[in-house]
Amino acid sequence: MEQQKQRVSEGMVSENILKRWETRGVSRRDFMKFCSAMTATLALPMTMMSRVAEAIEADNRPPVIWMEFQGCTGDSEAFLRSNQPTAAQIILDYLSVDYHETIMAAAGHQAEAAKMATFEKYKGKYIAIVEGSIPAAEGGIYCTVAGNSALNIAREICGNAAATIAVGSCASFGGIPAAAPNPTGAISVSQAVPGATVMNLPGCPLNATNLTAAIVHFLTFGKLPATDSLGRPKFAYGKRIHDNCERRAHFDAGQYAEGFGDAGHRQGWCLYKLGCKGPETFHNCPTVRYNEGTSWPVQAGHGCIGCSEPQFWDTMSPFYNRLPNVPGFGVEASADKIGLGIAAATAVAFGAHGVASALRKGDDVGSEQVKKED
Numbered sequence: 447m448e449q450q451k452q453r454v455s456e457g458m459v460s461e462n463i464l465k466r467w468e469t470r471g472v473s474r475r476d477f478m479k480f481c482s483a484m485t486a487t488l489a490l491p492m493t494m495m496s497r498v499a500e501a502i503e504a505d506n507r508p509p510v511i512w513m514e515f516q517g518c519t520g521d522s523e524a525f526l527r528s529n530q531p532t533a534a535q536i537i538l539d540y541l542s543v544d545y546h547e548t549i550m551a552a553a554g555h556q557a558e559a560a561k562m563a564t565f566e567k568y569k570g571k572y573i574a575i576v577e578g579s580i581p582a583a584e585g586g587i588y589c590t591v592a593g594n595s596a597l598n599i600a601r602e603i604c605g606n607a608a609a610t611i612a613v614g615s616c617a618s619f620g621g622i623p624a625a626a627p628n629p630t631g632a633i634s635v636s637q638a639v640p641g642a643t644v645m646n647l648p649g650c651p652l653n654a655t656n657l658t659a660a661i662v663h664f665l666t667f668g669k670l671p672a673t674d675s676l677g678r679p680k681f682a683y684g685k686r687i688h689d690n691c692e693r694r695a696h697f698d699a700g701q702y703a704e705g706f707g708d709a710g711h712r713q714g715w716c717l718y719k720l721g722c723k724g725p726e727t728f729h730n731c732p733t734v735r736y737n738e739g740t741s742w743p744v745q746a747g748h749g750c751i752g753c754s755e756p757q758f759w760d761t762m763s764p765f766y767n768r769l770p771n772v773p774g775f776g777v778e779a780s781a782d783k784i785g786l787g788i789a790a791a792t793a794v795a796f797g798a799h800g801v802a803s804a805l806r807k808g809d810d811v812g813s814e815q816v817k818k819e820d
Contacts, residue, residue: 458492459499466503487659487734488671489681501666508665509564509572511603512546515589515596516623516632517578520651521614522548524736528654541661544572558592565603573664574607576600579616579623580638583631597638604639609670611645612636613657615753618646618677625759636677645670646677650753655734656682676756678728687724687750690732693717711747721766722749729754 459478467477481502485495514522526549543549545561552560564572578596581588586595604610612635615621623632636644647656660679663671671679688694696702696716703711703720711717718725727750735742744750752762 458496460496463499463503483655484659484662487655487681487730488663494666498662498666502662504665507542508608509542509544509568510546510575511544511561511564511572511607512575513577513591513596513599513603514547515576515578515580515600515617516630517614517616517621519548519577521577521617522546524651525613525654525657528658541573555592561603565606569606571608573661574604574610576604576610576612576617576635577614579620579632579634581623581630582633582638583629588630600635600638604635604642604644607642609645609664610635610639610642611647611657611660611670612677613647613652615648615650615758618648619756619758621650622759624757643670644677645673645679647682648678648754649729649731650758653682653729653731653734653736655739656730674728678754682730682734683728683754685728685730687727687729687731687744690730691724691744692732693744706747717744717747717749719768720749721751721764721768723752723755723758723762723765723769724750726762726769727752727755 459481464474464477468474477499481495481499482492485492485498490498512522544564545557547557550557550560578589580586580596580600582597586597589596591599612618616623616632617635619634620628620632620637623630624634634646635642636646645660647653647660649656656679659681660671663669663679671681673679674683676683688697691697693714693716696714697718701710701715703715703717705711706720711720716722722744724744731742731750732744735745749765751765752758755762
């Protein structure tokens with residue numbers, strides 16, 4: 447069955463494309479797996495897989511200027527450890543990363559010269575990727591690169607890009623640097639450059655699969671994916687974590703872990719009472735997962751902390767306290783009663799079934815009695 451699916455998938459992609467990737471050391475299976483994963487992540491029909499493959503293969507690598515500001519480089523680390531197949535095999539083959547402080551060989555004046563050369567030559571055509579928040583207090587003096595403030599750099603580079611992708615919660619919403627009392631006046635890319643076309647990929651760190659899929663969408667359709675009201679792509683942030691969580695059935699059944707390490711926690715019961723913010727957080731963590739798709743925090747036994755939501759450090763903490771009433775999701779307000787409610791509903795259902803059975807039995811007895819009297 448698996449071989450049959452692979453043959454069908456290969457039939458959707460040009461033989462020449464498959465052969466060219468094989469010469470680069472990427473097997474047909476890995477390339478098709480990558481194209482299939484990107485098509486599925488973007489919620490595209492599988493018939494679009496050939497178009498995705500052609501976009502990846504096309505010799506139109508957009509230059510990338512990747513800037514690091516107030517951040518921990520966790521998003522770069524997550525991206526460089528992606529394996530679909532790997533950043534080196536796929537992403538760096540169809541992206542021209544002209545500037546990235548973490549991975550580029552050049553430093554100092556040479557690095558800045560490379561950035562400005564790309565800026566001048568490809569103005570309006572390159573992709574700007576921003577990692578980390580941008581300090582705006584006191585003219586932006588709290589983060590400078592080559593004597594220029596992050597605020598000025600962002601306005602110049604993002605303001606002239608074909609598209610800007612803010613990776614991680616810090617670049618998307620200010621993140622931890624913007625948490626109260628926010629001494630540096632940290633802001634998001636959208637706030638720093640309000641006129642720019644910015645797509646946010648929040649998460650601490652971002653999920654590299656979502657970044658890859660967003661770039662593949664840009665290569666395939668010439669534009670960034672559709673976004674929600676917070677600038678996040680709908681394919682990745684269109685549903686609550688709670689909606690797709692593997693522990694959801696336990697929530698519905700009123701089965702909650704009451705403490706870390708207790709019987710419920712060991713059996714994979716819902717972590718809502720331990721502070722899980724999944725009911726108020728939008729992200730595709732349960733379906734895409736981290737670490738080569740192996741796991742994600744809730745699966746590993748730790749509640750979601752809501753890191754893909756704005757101001758999560760202030761609004762979602764204390765992280766180990768239960769949520770109050772969640773707007774538009776009223777069942778959380780009565781989590782303690784859910785189990786009892788389900789039990790009561792079940793009892794009523796069984797009771798109704800018993801009454802119906804008794805009535806049917808009574809009818810049967812009555813019918814037999816009528817027959818006997820006849």
